[in-house]
Amino acid sequence: xxxxxxxxxxxxxxxxxxxxxxxxxxxxxxxxxxxxxxxxxxxxxxxxxxxxxxxxxxxxxxxxxxxxxxxxxxxxxxxxxxxxxxxxxxxxxxxxx
Numbered sequence: 334x335x336x337x338x339x340x341x342x343x344x345x346x347x348x349x350x351x352x353x354x355x356x357x358x359x360x361x362x363x364x365x366x367x368x369x370x371x372x373x374x375x376x377x378x379x380x381x382x383x384x385x386x387x388x389x390x391x392x393x394x395x396x397x398x399x400x401x402x403x404x405x406x407x408x409x410x411x412x413x414x415x416x417x418x419x420x421x422x423x424x425x426x427x428x429x430x
Contacts, residue, residue: 352368352371352372354367354368354371383396
């Protein structure tokens with residue numbers, strides 16, 4: 334008897350297969366740093382910290398709105414930086430004498 338749907342179980346299982354880190358020359362510290370970097374980039378630590386304690390609904394709304402605003406801001410700044418760093422400008426240093 335399955336405790337959960339078998340497809341969901343295998344999908345969750347394949348996520349952890351892709352995060353295999355090998356220990357070379359008994360250097361466990363380096364392997365743990367690599368694993369921590371991978372898990373941090375994928376947001377698993379943040380998810381763990383969020384689910385460790387109950388998050389009230391207003392805190393959830395505040396966090397989600399902050400993440401949306403941050404994503405919009407970062408996208409806008411990336412677009413502005415790419416606009417300034419483009420190669421085909423007539424004046425390569427606008428505003429300078």
